[in-house]
Amino acid sequence: MRSFGLPELLYVVEALRWTLALSAIGFIGGGLVGALIAVLRFADNRLINGVIIIYTQFFQGIPLLLLMLLCYYGISLIGIQLSPLQAAATALTINASAFLGVIWESALRSIPRTQWESGESLALRPWQTLRYIIAPQAIRLALPSTVGFLVQLVKESSLASVIGFVEITRAGQLVTNITFAPLEVFGVVAVLYFIICSLLSWLSRRLELSLRQAM
């Protein structure tokens, strides 16, 4: 039996890069798909709308843990074997896209209709109106919620430990198994999450305040 010393602590801290990497992958992947979802909703195509509604309601309606299990154990039965990292990244991307898509769509919708009309009166194409008039305003509006969601994503990346991906939660479990010091180890892990997430929360609050002053 080993005690919870510096090497063990370093092992947990080093695993932090995997938590950060996983959150970043989920955020970027989810952001790209989410942006596509938000924009496609404005195409007003019945089929596309239907698909998007089913997609978002389905993936918002199931627990992320279940999505991880599906991506890792589920689809291996139809011959697609993903590594824990690939499975976790896929699950986080799908999950994030369902939430970010809705956040961004509602931000786009909250820009008054007259702004679209003014774009039209300047003879801009719908795409150009979106690009130069609507999006810049919507992005400012959606920024605090987006950063807020990023906090959630960092926390949710902890669920990748269930499928065996070694980020800080899993590293904590592994260290606990050899040191039998769960309180200290999980305490350290909690502090690490707390530092990242409160920095992001603080950023989101600041953005919201500066936004309120600007409007």
Next chain:
Amino acid sequence: MLQYLPTLLDGLWITLWLAVLGIFLGFALGVLGAVASVSSIKTYRIVCRVYVEFFRNTPMLIQLLVLFFGLPALGIRLSPLIAASLALILNNTAYIMEIVRGGILSTDKGQYEAAESLGLTRGQALRFVVLPPAIEKVFSPIVSQSVLLMLSTSIVSTIGVPELTGAAMQISSDTFRALELYLSLAIIYVLLNYIFRAALTILWQALFKKTGQKRLFQRVAKPIVITKLDVRSGNNA
């Protein structure tokens, strides 16, 4: 496969219990906490702030692991089910506190002055004048948070509680039919999602009859996302 149905039904039962417990106790404690967090006593405000910041900035999985594996080091041994319930309640309390606090803070100062001019104390003003409309205003984020809590009950499978996900994990290791199993489970969760949304909305309209202006299905089909925009649009409604 059919022989495993009772295991899954038992799991459903535990999921429902955990979710109901977390939602209602979390709501009750959250409202109390929200009142304390706008109190004139500084200590209360600080304690509330620390509580909310801690629970909102750490994953529920870690909270659960600390409660279940960490506390025995201090001589407090909890059963998996108790640890699970506790984690869900404590976690939900923090989120509801923050949501309701937002509702209270967005109340017009004039409301307090009106209450004061009627001779109500600050506590009475909060209880009778400010709190009811404040909670009403944040209806939609509270329902979203409750549904999210129901979904996060799945996390307690990691400490061996055989709720829906835990039961499915057991069955899957017996049968190796993970795909069908997890897909069926996904459909069950999606249905639960709508059932909870509908049930909470009906309950809400029974409690606050006068505000049932939106049709039930519009409320139920609303996406989950709790955003700052959500709170803002709640203010306009």
